[in-house]
Amino acid sequence: MGRRGQAPALRAQQWKLWLEWLKERAGPRVWLAVFLTGALGLRCSEALTLKRENIQLDGATPKITIDGQVPGARKSPGEVYVRKQHVETLRQALRAGVCVQRVRGHKYGKGLQKNISYQQRWTPPTRGYVFLGRSGCSKGHMTYHAVYQQIKRQATRFAKYLKNKGLPVGPEVEKLRLHSGRATLITELMGEGLCTAMSMKYARHAPDSYKVHLKYGRLTLDDVKAACDKLQSSRPKTKWSSMSTKDLLAAQRGISKELALRMKQ
Secondary structure: OOOOOOOOOOOHHHHHHHHHHHHHHOOHHHHHHHHHHHHHOOOHHHHHOOEHHHEEOOOOOOEEEEOOOOHHHOOOOEEEEOOHHHHHHHHHHHHHOEEEEEEEEEEEEEOOOOEEEEEEEEOOOOOOEOOEOOOOOOOOEOOHHHHHHHHHHHHHHHHHHHHHOOOOOOOOHHHOOOOHHHHHHHHHHHHOOOOHHHHHHHHOOOOOOHHHHHHHOOOOHHHHHHHHHHOHHHOOOOOOOOOOHHHHHHHHHHHHHHHHHHHHO
């Protein structure tokens, strides 16, 4: 598992399909671990060493805390804000568990692919590690290597699935790895216009690590176009938006005066 360049990022829609694929093919535990990397920008080792007591979803600021007490989470401990669009998904997964209709190959399966379908439910522990390891596991939690092997195997199959469906698929899909969720999130934050200081804070990168941080952004010309189109100077101006504050206040007084006259009639 040596270094082989940067982990690729996906577009939002492809990332959604990737998560759905993992839920069916790799199971709910792997799905939730990868979901955390893409939703919160966690490193996979941080997700796998996460404990229930470090997750606070019901306060004014929903967050998780990377306490740095476990080797896999010592790189940049701190608090991570859980964005509004992810709070309910995470809350449901932790409280009610994850139930999924899985598909896998089997010698008695149906169709050309010889697949069988079955239901699997996984409920995280209420205390301790969310991703509890198997009985006798020395680390106490699910290992990085176990998830890595699943992602490496499923990435190739996912790329083939997209091609068969006639969906757009680039060479980066087959190279999806555990760090791709973090790369996807940082690219998303940058593409939506979050300033570098804020995206670095969210990713828990040190202030002097901006060069490292910028390498995460897999921005394209389409991202530049979308960001430019959001600028105030790029928006079509209306009569009101081009008026000065003084003129707007004068217009407001005129409207109020006219309304008062009509009320008397």
